[in-house]
Amino acid sequence: MQPFVTHTGIVASLDRANVDTDQIIPKQFLKRIERTGFGQYLFFDWRFLADGSLNSQFELNHPKMNGASILLARRNFGCGSSREHAPWSLADYGFRVIIAPSFADIFFSNCFQNGILPIRLPEEDIAELFQRASRDQPYRLSASLETCLLTDDAGFSRSIEIEPFRRKCMLEGLDHIGLSLRQSKSILEWETAHGLADSKAV
Amino acid sequence: MTTTPRTLLEKIWDEHLVCSPEGEQPILYVDLHLVHEVTSPQAFEGLRLASRKVRRPETTFATLDHNVPTTDRRLPIADPISAQQIDTLRHNCQEFGVRLFDLGDADQGIVHVIGPELGLTQPGMTIVCGDSHTATHGAMGALAFGIGTSEVEHVLATQTLRQSRPRSMEVRVDGILPHGVTAKDLVLYLIGKLSTEGGAGYVIEYTGQVIRQLSMEERMTVCNMSIEAGARAGMIAPDSKTFDYLRGRDHAPRDFDKAVARWEQLPTDALAVYDRVELFKAADVVPQVTWGTNPAQVIGVDGTIPDPANFSDEADRSSAIRALEYMGLESGRQVVDISVDRVFIGSCTNSRIEDLRAAADVVRGHQVSSSVHAMVVPGSGRVKRQAEQEGLDTIFLNAGFEWREAGCSMCLGMNPDTLSPGERCASTSNRNFEGRQGKGGRTHLVSPAMAAAAAIAGHFVDIRTWHYR
Numbered sequence A: 001m002q003p004f005v006t007h008t009g010i011v012a013s014l015d016r017a018n019v020d021t022d023q024i025i026p027k028q029f030l031k032r033i034e035r036t037g038f039g040q041y042l043f044f045d046w047r048f049l050a051d052g053s054l055n056s057q058f059e060l061n062h063p064k065m066n067g068a069s070i071l072l073a074r075r076n077f078g079c080g081s082s083r084e085h086a087p088w089s090l091a092d093y094g095f096r097v098i099i100a101p102s103f104a105d106i107f108f109s110n111c112f113q114n115g116i117l118p119i120r121l122p123e124e125d126i127a128e129l130f131q132r133a134s135r136d137q138p139y140r141l142s143a144s145l146e147t148c149l150l151t152d153d154a155g156f157s158r159s160i161e162i163e164p165f166r167r168k169c170m171l172e173g174l175d176h177i178g179l180s181l182r183q184s185k186s187i188l189e190w191e192t193a194h195g196l197a198d199s200k201a202v
Numbered sequence B: 001m002t003t004t005p006r007t008l009l010e011k012i013w014d015e016h017l018v019c020s021p022e023g024e025q026p027i028l029y030v031d032l033h034l035v036h037e038v039t040s041p042q043a044f045e046g047l048r049l050a051s052r053k054v055r056r057p058e059t060t061f062a063t064l065d066h067n068v069p070t071t072d073r074r075l076p077i078a079d080p081i082s083a084q085q086i087d088t089l090r091h092n093c094q095e096f097g098v099r100l101f102d103l104g105d106a107d108q109g110i111v112h113v114i115g116p117e118l119g120l121t122q123p124g125m126t127i128v129c130g131d132s133h134t135a136t137h138g139a140m141g142a143l144a145f146g147i148g149t150s151e152v153e154h155v156l157a158t159q160t161l162r163q164s165r166p167r168s169m170e171v172r173v174d175g176i177l178p179h180g181v182t183a184k185d186l187v188l189y190l191i192g193k194l195s196t197e198g199g200a201g202y203v204i205e206y207t208g209q210v211i212r213q214l215s216m217e218e219r220m221t222v223c224n225m226s227i228e229a230g231a232r233a234g235m236i237a238p239d240s241k242t243f244d245y246l247r248g249r250d251h252a253p254r255d256f257d258k259a260v261a262r263w264e265q266l267p268t269d270a271l272a273v274y275d276r277v278e279l280f281k282a283a284d285v286v287p288q289v290t291w292g293t294n295p296a297q298v299i300g301v302d303g304t305i306p307d308p309a310n311f312s313d314e315a316d317r318s319s320a321i322r323a324l325e326y327m328g329l330e331s332g333r334q335v336v337d338i339s340v341d342r343v344f345i346g347s348c349t350n351s352r353i354e355d356l357r358a359a360a361d362v363v364r365g366h367q368v369s370s371s372v373h374a375m376v377v378p379g380s381g382r383v384k385r386q387a388e389q390e391g392l393d394t395i396f397l398n399a400g401f402e403w404r405e406a407g408c409s410m411c412l413g414m415n416p417d418t419l420s421p422g423e424r425c426a427s428t429s430n431r432n433f434e435g436r437q438g439k440g441g442r443t444h445l446v447s448p449a450m451a452a453a454a455a456i457a458g459h460f461v462d463i464r465t466w467h468y469r
């Protein structure tokens, strides 16, 4: 996994609550058996009109959000299905950070598996960020996992809350499975204690 | 020795905790891993690339359900990308030694229907699946939750999962459900009260008189939709109904009485403390219909479409405005005046035999409205055969319903069963998100009886006034 140390980028503001994974990546694109190439389908039903042209009304299609890599949204972002295609499509489109007051549980952990940093902030801070991002110019934020700070260049600064283990995995880009396989001895002990270990290779 | 009183969740958690390495997330052992074609290909591919094996293929079971046709199974699959996904699972199961319930298999069906039905799902287990409705299995007194594809790969490789300890929430419903009110109405009502994120970070344990009275099928309906309140899992303590349901099933423990003795220790101890408690009264619940684009946007069938102006919360208000526009509804309209074009009876929420019986009772002796296209999709091959033995298929077919093969079907419309833009559907499934059943489609979530009645009448009906024949 790509490590995450610091990231600075343009903010795309999506002023909606309860954005569900069916919107992030509609089901017709879940038939692919690859992990890559989902970015073109991100928010498909919102981004494109029925004739396939860009929907100019949709927030992400606004010229000032061109090249955005930080997504700002309202509460309960990523609710619904467990599809990891949702973070895959966000990452493939170019997002590295998502900021919202709250996230759905499964989506939240899926982000960490894919080098995306989900940041929870109180509603007032989110409101402040929407305000700052509403000006005509592209708005930039920086997220650092070294300092655990989210900052802009006009005085906004909030700390990023993150579990130490997740922070370490992100900073070092650790392979979760490899890390768990280091505990093979404990796993085998558990299996032995539960009468399951008979034929298992260590 | 005295032990601290513990909840059902704590007992299962403690039992399955493999280790908590210093500074890391705890590692939890997984007893049963269920797999389907949509969220697994990339996980198997990951194993292959790293030359890893499936640690315990004998506790891993796969089915084809999300992306399969529900029409004649002898015909080839029309969509080549769907066919490739299906073939990929077949190939992966063969290569890694995993039992697959393939399309021709008598036991094929929706993953959350076949798990309990085959006796794979048992009290006290930890169960995961790359699907958010895995919470269904909690009805048997298991800790069951949905995971992402990277975690599927993790479980395949290690038979464990990294998991932070969840908090527990007791949702207690006292009293008895009024006439005409089903488990589906109860859970929709609870989601409306708890909100779509009210359960985030919690595992819900449903308790109270109502829950004890529910059948196993009804309990599965309730636990199934826990995720719609944001909870990762829902669970119900096992009791004699659970044991009776399991006894004799294919994968039930051979020494069943010994297993029961073990399972009897699982229910939450009298003095155990939940992190949060929410109390509800069954008498307050009426048959429910969703009006918006998330399952918490729900009202009683005797109500009217709400006015967003009355929502105090800004985000709720703007969601409601968007939802009404998408759904093509105006505030103040009576729910029973809303007409439907399609009716879908199926999904892991409501496609079990009891659901089909409830719908058939409503349909018997009636005809589907000429303006409605209605279909029934049984949850599994077993449910389908059972229904046919009871003659339910004839009731549906005579009334003008389509009678399909088992699968997820129009719950998510990955296969050809979809709504067209603007079509309005009474659906027994679990999600009314924008485009869930097809781009531009409008979904109203209801119980099987309410869906059946809407098919006959052509509009929503208060099932409490239904004329059964």
Ligand code: SF4
Residues within 6 Å of the ligand: B065, B066, B110, B111, B112, B131, B133, B347, B348, B349, B407, B408, B411, B412, B429, B430
């Ligand atoms: S029936 Fe619907 S909710 Fe259930 S597993 Fe299938 S797609 Fe998911």
